[in-house]
Amino acid sequence: MQLSLTMTEGAGRRVVNPLKTQLLKWIGNKQRFATEIVSYFPDQYSAYYEPFLGSGAVLATLSPERAIGSDCFGPLMEIWQTLGDAPDTLKEWYAERWHALTAGDKVQEYERVKASYNARPNGADLLFLCRSCYGGVVRFRESDGYMSTPCGVHRPVSPKAFARRVDEWHLRTAGATFAVMEYEQAMSMAEEGDLVYCDPPYSHTQSILYGAQSFDLRHLLDIIAGCKARGVRVALSIDGSKRSGNLICSLPIPDGLFEREALVDCGRSMLRRFQMGGQTLEGERVADRLLLTY
Numbered sequence: 312m313q314l315s316l317t318m319t320e321g322a323g324r325r326v327v328n329p330l331k332t333q334l335l336k337w338i339g340n341k342q343r344f345a346t347e348i349v350s351y352f353p354d355q356y357s358a359y360y361e362p363f364l365g366s367g368a369v370l371a372t373l374s375p376e377r378a379i380g381s382d383c384f385g386p387l388m389e390i391w392q393t394l395g396d397a398p399d400t401l402k403e404w405y406a407e408r409w410h411a412l413t414a415g416d417k418v419q420e421y422e423r424v425k426a427s428y429n430a431r432p433n434g435a436d437l438l439f440l441c442r443s444c445y446g447g448v449v450r451f452r453e454s455d456g457y458m459s460t461p462c463g464v465h466r467p468v469s470p471k472a473f474a475r476r477v478d479e480w481h482l483r484t485a486g487a488t489f490a491v492m493e494y495e496q497a498m499s500m501a502e503e504g505d506l507v508y509c510d511p512p513y514s515h516t517q518s519i520l521y522g523a524q525s526f527d528l529r530h531l532l533d534i535i536a537g538c539k540a541r542g543v544r545v546a547l548s549i550d551g552s553k554r555s556g557n558l559i560c561s562l563p564i565p566d567g568l569f570e571r572e573a574l575v576d577c578g579r580s581m582l583r584r585f586q587m588g589g590q591t592l593e594g595e596r597v598a599d600r601l602l603l604t605y
Contacts, residue, residue: 315446324350330372334480335390336447337366340546341466341510345372351573351601353544356506362497364489364511367391370508371483378487380498389434391489398481406470408439408556413466421462429457440455443467498534503542509535510548527565535604536568544605548575569602 313564329346341348347366352373361367364382382388395403412420420444428436437458441449444460450456468476490497495510501507512526528549535545547569550562574596 325352325354327374327605330368330479331367332476332479333368334371334394334476335366336444336448336449337439338448338450339510339513340366340368340447342366342368344371344577346407347506347575348546348548348601349373350544351603352508353605356544357502358502358506360491360497360505360507362507362508363512364388364391365510367480367484369510370487371480374483374486376486376595378495379490380483380484380487380499381460381490381492381494383493386428386432386434386437388489388491388596390438391484392492393434394481395476395484395487398477401477402470402474404435404438405442405473408436409467409470409473412439412443420461425458432456432458439467442473467491494531495534498509498538499541501538501543503564505543507535507538507545508548509545513550532563532565537574539568539604547602548599549602550600559601565601569604571603571605573601573603575599575601 323572327346327349330342333340333342348369349372356375357377359373360379361370361380362382362388364370368377368379371382382391384595390401395406403537408420411423421440424436424438424443427433428440437449440458440460441447443463443465445462445463446460448460449458450460469574494511498507509531511528511531531547535547538545583600
C-alpha cells in the first residue's frame with residue numbers, strides 16, 4: 312500500500328502543549344510522542360473517541376472539549392472513571408499501597424498487592440502495580456488473566472508527586488467521559504465530523520497483553536471502513552518497523568482505506584527490554600505507522 316507521506320514535512324500541523332508526566336505506566340504508552348501523533352489530527356472535529364484507551368496519553372495531550380475514552384478492560388477503566396469522578400480517591404489508592412511498600416519488604420509488599428489484584432481484579436491494585444512492576448510491562452496470562460509481572464527495581468514515585476500528576480491529568484481530561492465497552496460499540500457511536508484514534512494491540516509485539524490474544528486486526532479495519540463511509544475521520548497507530556527499520560511489519564491493510572500515513576519514531580521498546588532480560592536495545596529501535604483515513 313503506497314500512501315502520501317507529505318504530512319511528515321510539518322506544514323500546517325496542529326501544535327499542542329505536551330504532557331511532562333505519565334499517570335500510568337502501560338505497554339505501548341504513547342506519552343513521548345503523543346504530541347507528534349496529535350499534530351496529524353484535524354483542527355476541527357465534533358467529538359473525539361479513543362476506543363483503546365490504555366495509558367490515555369494521546370487523549371490527555373489533545374485535551375478535547377468533548378470525548379469518549381473507552382476500553383474493554385474493566386479494572387483499567389475503573390482507574391480512568393475514578394480520575395474523572397473522584398481524583399482524591401485515586402491519590403488515596405496510590406498512597407496507601409506506596410506507604411506499605413516503602414515501610415516493609417518491597418518485593419513482599421508488591422506480591423501482596425499483586426495477589427490481591429489476582430484474587431479480585433480491581434483498579435486500585437492495578438494502579439499501583441502498573442507504576443511499580445518491572446519495566447511498566449503489565450502482562451497477563453492468557454488462560455485466566457493472571458497478572459504475572461514481577462516487582463520493578465525502581466522506586467515508585469512518591470504520593471506527593473503522584474498527586475500532582477492526578478491534578479494535571481484530571482484537568483487535561485475534564486472533557487472526557489470514560490466507559491467500559493468494546494471498541495466496536497464505541498466506534499459505532501461516532502458520527503460524521505467526529506474523530507476516532509485507534510491504538511490497538513500490535514500483532515508483532517503485544518500478545519502478552521490483556522485482550523491482545525483474541526484481537527483481530529482485520530475486523531478493526533472493517534469497522535474503520537464503516538466509520539469512513541459515514542464521514543468519521545479515523546487515525547490508526549499500528550506496527551511499523553522493528554530492529555531499526557530492518558523489518559517492515561506485513562499487515563492486511565486494504566487498498567483505498569487510508570489516504571495518508573506517517574512513520575513515528577518510538578525509540579527503543581520497553582517490551583523488548585523485558586523480553587530480553589534487560590540486555591542492550593541497540594538495534595532494537597521501533598517505529599509506528601500512523602494511518603489516516605483523511
